[in-house]
Amino acid sequence: MTTIKLITKINAPIQLVFDLNRNIDIHKLSTSKSKEIAMDGVTSGLINKGETVTWRGKHFGFYLKHKSVIPEMEHPNYFVDEMLEVHFKKFRHHHCFVQEGLNTIVTDTIEYQTPFWIFGKIFDQLILKNYLTRFIKERNNYIKKVAENQ
Template sequence: MPIIELTTYIKSERKIVFDLARSIDLHKISTEHTKEEAIAGKTKGLINLNEWVTWKAKHFGITQKLTSKITEFSSPHYFTDEMVEGAFKSFKHQHIFENKEDGVLMIDKFEFQAPMGFLGQLANSLFLKTYMKNLLEKRNKIIKEFAETEKWKSVLK
């Protein structure tokens, strides 16, 4: 099972970074290039424990739907979302937030399994893991940009 681990240092308060990471509205902003939209479940605001969201987006030229649910939650320390239904065989995304001297270390641990057995493993090695890492890095860049400026106030009303 491929695992992507990212660490992003953000000069902001942990609660702000935590809330931006679970914001449906900020997620939409960070995925504009895929035309991602929340179409069912929690479709705006901050997602919480046991809540779910269904996303519709275009990846690899194909419109796809994916439903994920928050399965673990301790504000402002960590939360986990897991796929309930979608294109992957499975995924689990842990979001961890550690206080540092002048900010927060945001840690992502994203584990996933592609469908289709051997073909899925081949897709992982050829492009899927890199594609997913790039999506997460873009998302983290947006979280950092909003958290380190006054932009966070436009999302966390």
Template sequence: MPKIELKTEIKAERKVVFDLSRSIDLHKISTEQTNEKAIAGKTSGLIGMNESVTWRAKHFGIYQNLTSKITEFDRPNYFADEMVKGAFKEFKHEHYFAESNGGTLMTDIFDYKSPFGILGKLADKMFLEKYMTELLTERNRIVKEFAESEKWKELITE
């Protein structure tokens, strides 16, 4: 079961970084390359505890739907989303936020299990883990860009 861990230093208030990380609208911006669209559940704004969203996106040339639900929520410190339905056998994406150097240290832990047994494990080693790391890194780059500028005010209000 691959586990991807990313740490991102962001020069912004923790509550701003937290809210950007749960923004459906920011997620759409950060995944333009896969043409992700929220098609069911919470489709815009800030997702919260026990809410779910279904995404439709093109990965590896194939359109796929994936539904995830917020299963743990402690603003502005932590939240987790877990796959309810989709291409993975399972996944849990944990989001941690800590005050650090006058800003926020955002830590993502994406723990997933690929389908298809040994073939899934082979896909992880060959390309899937790298692909998922790149998607999450791009998402975090966009969170940082919005949080460290005035752009965040376009998506969230205090």
């Protein structure tokens, strides 16, 4: 199991940051490099607990599809998205939000497990972990710019 933990400080209220992180339209804009589109389930606006979204995006030169569900959510402190139909054995992304003065501290904790035994582990160490870290950092930077310019 691989874990990625990222902390982002955003100068904006917690409710705004929480909502931007679960906004399907913002996700599409923040991941424009990979041409992400929501194909099924909640395809625009805010996603809530128990709801699903099916994404299609270009990663590593291939169009890949995955379905995610929001199994846990507590406004405006955290939510979890978990991939259901995916190329991973397991993928869980925990989003945590804490208000500190005028700032919101966002902690992303991503836990995943690759398939294909040793080959998956090698791919993860050489390429995947860095790719996912960069992907989430770019997404967070986009959300930060939107939130701080409200």
